[in-house]
Amino acid sequence: MVKLRARCILVGDASVGKSALSQMFRSDGAHFQKNYSMTAGVELVVKSVQIPETSDSVELFIFDSAGKETFAEACEKLWGQPSVLCLVFDVSSDVSFRSCSLWLERVRAHCQGLQVPGVLVGNKSDLSSRREVETVVAQEWAQSQGLEYHETSAKEMENCEAPFLSLAQAFYALYQDRLQTIQTLA
Amino acid sequence: MIDAALISSGTQVILSASSDENYPPEHVIDGKAETFWISTGMFPQEFILRFADTLKITLVTIHSYNVKNLKMEKSTSSDATEFEGIAEKEFEHTEGHLQANDFSLSGTTATHLRFIITSGYDHFVSVHKVTVEGIR
Ligand SMILES: Nc1nc2c(ncn2[C@@H]2O[C@H](COP(=O)(O)OP(=O)(O)O)[C@@H](O)[C@H]2O)c(=O)[nH]1
Numbered sequence: 466m467v468k469l470r471a472r473c474i475l476v477g478d479a480s481v482g483k484s485a486l487s488q489m490f491r492s493d494g495a496h497f498q499k500n501y502s503m504t505a506g507v508e509l510v511v512k513s514v515q516i517p518e519t520s521d522s523v524e525l526f527i528f529d530s531a532g533k534e535t536f537a538e539a540c541e542k543l544w545g546q547p548s549v550l551c552l553v554f555d556v557s558s559d560v561s562f563r564s565c566s567l568w569l570e571r572v573r574a575h576c577q578g579l580q581v582p583g584v585l586v587g588n589k590s591d592l593s594s595r596r597e598v599e600t601v602v603a604q605e606w607a608q609s610q611g612l613e614y615h616e617t618s619a620k621e622m623e624n625c626e627a628p629f630l631s632l633a634q635a636f637y638a639l640y641q642d643r644l645q646t647i648q649t650l651a
Numbered sequence: 652m653i654d655a656a657l658i659s660s661g662t663q664v665i666l667s668a669s670s671d672e673n674y675p676p677e678h679v680i681d682g683k684a685e686t687f688w689i690s691t692g693m694f695p696q697e698f699i700l701r702f703a704d705t706l707k708i709t710l711v712t713i714h715s716y717n718v719k720n721l722k723m724e725k726s727t728s729s730d731a732t733e734f735e736g737i738a739e740k741e742f743e744h745t746e747g748h749l750q751a752n753d754f755s756l757s758g759t760t761a762t763h764l765r766f767i768i769t770s771g772y773d774h775f776v777s778v779h780k781v782t783v784e785g786i787r
């Protein structure tokens with residue numbers, strides 16, 4: 466039995482639904498906070514994800530920030546050495562999608578060559594009449610950046626587990642890979 | 652001089668932060684570089700060695716992989732409390748072979764040594780062997 470631990474950083478523009486998404490994941494879709502409230506300070510969501518067909522699990526430590534601090538502060542306070550990345554935009558906001566490349570650039574600069582598995586999440590898929598970002602466009606960009614793409618609606622409780630499950634699986638795969646390398650050294 | 656870190660010398664690992672039952676921290680003190688303990692994600696990571704007797708330590712050698720920053724602390728109490736820092740080092744990155752790092756300690760006394768890995772060159776780091784030279 467293996468129990469991995471991963472520091473998951475949640476980034477993206479303000480109000481794309483980062484907090485809603487991590488709360489839905491925490492509560493297994495039990496509640497959605499309707500009133501807008503800017504996250505105060507930093508919230509930590511810890512949840513264990515079982516890897517299918519094994520007795521192994523990955524405990525995700527999801528750091529959600531209010532987005533009020535400067536970028537440098539965020540790096541120091543919450544990012545540390547990130548294990549996995551969850552990059553979120555709002556499908557009804559093209560601006561939030563275009564910010565993603567900047568977010569990714571910042572995270573990569575912070576990680577200094579460390580391989581960090583990541584997902585791109587298009588949230589608010591329920592707002593179909595206001596959609597500004599087409600699925601194929603997001604998918605193509607995600608692929609070009611080595612990210613797995615997921616669409617979610619924290620409001621309709623649609624697919625919210627999927628991005629986190631995929632992050633856990635990617636981290637688990639990385640562990641298996643590194644273990645193999647280390648076994649050949651000794 | 653003895654290698655006081657060996658299980659056969661009565662040393663125990665009393666704490667480690669990480670868990671993969673196939674790679675337990677005891678692998679660090681079985682005297683073999685082929686067996687290892689691996690961290691399972693996030694930093695810091697630590698383990699504590701408890702010696703059978705109080706030792707005067709002259710040299711500690713660590714064989715590891717992908718460790719970046721390591722802090723060493725000691726305790727002279729019998730119950731592993733009151734640790735004080737005795738050394739800190741940034742290891743060089745190696746590829747394809749283990750890191751080997753020496754710490755000269757000029758006969759400092761200790762009942763326990765605590766190793767804290769505060770960062771790594773990768774998500775996962777391994778420690779293959781710790782040898783402790785000292786006098787009882
Ligand atoms: N329609 C819709 N609204 C959402 C969804 N997720 C979050 N919201 C709303 O978007 C606003 C911002 O959400 P929040 O989680 O605070 O965003 P954050 O700043 O990225 O953490 C809030 O009013 C949420 O209720 C969603 O999937 N669909």
Ligand SMILES: [Mg+2]
Pocket residue numbers: 483484485503504529530531
């Ligand atoms: Mg928020």
